[in-house]
Amino acid sequence: MKILHTSDLHLKNVGDERWQALEEILELAKNEKVNLLIISGDLFDRHYDAQNLRDKIRPLFSGNDFKIIIIPGNHDRDAFIKGYDFGSDVIVLDEENYSVELDDLKIFGMAFKEFTQDEILKNLRKYSKETTKEKPNILVFHGELLDVVYRPEDFGEEEKNYMPVKLAYFKGLNFDYILAGHFHTGFYVNEFEKGKYFVYPGSPVSITKKETGKRKVNLMEIGAPPQEKEIDSFHYERLEIFLDPSKNENPLKILQNRLKKLGKNAQGILRMEGYYNSEVLGLTEEELKREIMRLCGDKCVDIDKGFRCIDLKIIAEDDIVKKFTKKLEQRNIDEERRRDLFNLIVKAMLELKYGGK
Ligand SMILES: [Mn+2]
Structure with a gap:
């Protein structure tokens, strides 16, 4: 079971550098024959951009040999209104429909919400109780990991804390992978328990001048550690x-x-x-x-x-x-x-x- 995991594309226009990065990611997913593409939030820069781009993204997100799992981030939290069609391959995990069971995996999505730490913990425990023993469980998450010393610019241009979590929150829960988004600067992975990983792929295209160097995605095999994979997208x-x-x-x-x-x-x-x-x-x-x-x-x-x-x-x-x-x-x-x-x-x-x- 192969997964391509990315986040924080902040799409605004058709055909620009960010759009090209999305096309490159879809091409990579196809060539690598992945079973799943996971986008951990902030696919769109704003609610408005999602409205404007939905019809253009639909053909890209239809007819692929893989499903595309998307969760809303803090930038596009209101973009995924029930009944909107983003393409036939897309599964949006939000507050209401927060999990999906596939043949080889169970996936949970913790859509962005202005939760307190208590509410986050409560939700994580609730999801964890619904995990399955028969197959690996994945949590898709958009927010900040407090364990790492961050500068505010690591998240693009954010000014406050968004869904702050600590690695300790995930210990003892039944998620094998936390596939996260929100952290732009670079690829970050942490094995918080034996064989269990928290990973930020970083934005796959430079959004601001603070994201320098070649951009990466996470191209991983279930059962193995996350793997960084460089892509040829625009970057500073x-x-x-x-x-x-x-x-x-x-x-x-x-x-x-x-x-x-x-x-x-x-x-x-x-x-x-x-x-x-x-x-x-x-x-x-x-x-x-x-x-x-x-x-x-x-x-x-x-x-x-x-x-x-x-x-x-x-x-x-x-x-x-x-x-x-x-x-x-x-x-x-x-x-x-x-x-x-x-x-x-x-x-x-x-x-x-x-x-x-
Ligand atoms: Mn974000």
Whole structure:
């Protein structure tokens, strides 16, 4: 029994990067011959988007060789009104119809609701009592796992707590897998009891610039641990460059090399800092920024914000700086230490030259 598990696509439009990610996921499910596709909440960005996209999603969610189980998340909690047709393969698990029994599995869905911790626990116990001994039981869940130290941005742009749970809540209950959604940043899995797993696949496409790196889904076999599987969807990638003046490198060459390595579906969040000598490069700070923008085209975002290079020509010819740079070159020290030391000498030199005037 093979399952593809994802969540948090936040669909808004047909044909955009998020829509393409959904198409890629369906293609993967088909190629991998999965028995089930599970979407653990926030398939749609808003209630309105679900209304607007329902007729377009219907053909994608019909006629597949697998069922598609969906639960509402905090973003699309009101989207799945009874009687609405999202496609013939779809089973929505909500407050009313919270479980479904298939040939090899029993699946429970805990749709998003503004529950207190007591209510969550009560519900979990109620569901657990209805689990079956004959086959594995799965809980599909949308909310926060408090065990992990999160930053608010890990959930996209949420400001408050949504359905907070702890791994301890699931101990002693009869769920073999908790297939969760809501956590955007990355793939997270925890074996909270022997052979029992809690897993967040992370959003399968970058929703905000905070979700960087290749996106993943959970492609798992019942009885085995969840497995992360990289997909080729749109994503942001941090593109950080530090110019080390002791190395005398051409910033534009470094950038070109980094851009070449950027995947075709990736967009770089550029940050270039450090020092260079405009006399050697033949470009002022303004000109250098303009060249960077030209090279990046639409492959990078936030170039203005990320351009932090400093022209050092006013102190570069100073003998002390030259000696220091040479010394730094000869020493075998790591990149970060080198950076700190250089920042120090630059600060000191600038202060010597201009301080107090
Ligand atoms: Mn959410």
